[in-house]
Amino acid sequence: MIGGDYTAVEARLSSAIYLRFGLPAEPSASLKRLMKRSDRLAAFHEATRLAGFAREEALRFFGQPDVNLAALEERLTPWPISTAQRNYLDRFEVLTKRAAALSKS
Numbered sequence: 001m002i003g004g005d006y007t008a009v010e011a012r013l014s015s016a017i018y019l020r021f022g023l024p025a026e027p028s029a030s031l032k033r034l035m036k037r038s039d040r041l042a043a044f045h046e047a048t049r050l051a052g053f054a055r056e057e058a059l060r061f062f063g064q065p066d067v068n069l070a071a072l073e074e075r076l077t078p079w080p081i082s083t084a085q086r087n088y089l090d091r092f093e094v095l096t097k098r099a100a101a102l103s104k105s
Contacts (some may be wrong), residue, residue: 020099021095021098021099022098022099022102022103037066040062040063040065041065041067041072043061043062044058044059044062044063044065045072045076047061047062049073049076049078050078
């Protein structure tokens with residue numbers, strides 16, 4: 001559907017997103033590890049809190065998160081849709097303005 005090498009397409013897209021928000025086109029190895037860890041934790045949380053996965057099922061798919069899940073659960077409570085939309089758009093506006101200011105300097 002995309003054509004060509006999917007990995008190359010994904011890498012170009014990721015670089016474009018990073019650059020758009022004022023980040024280096026190629027993040028450091030340590031930042032990549034942090035991003036991967038965050039992705040796995042987010043996937044586990046979304047699966048168990050939003051998508052109805054049983055904890056055991058999520059563990060099979062995403063592995064054991066390397067954080068205190070009880071402490072995390074206290075802090076991460078799903079927002080109503082209207083709140084999530086507003087917060088997303090507010091943050092997007094901040095990042096967009098920051099990226100525009102960086103591109104002018």
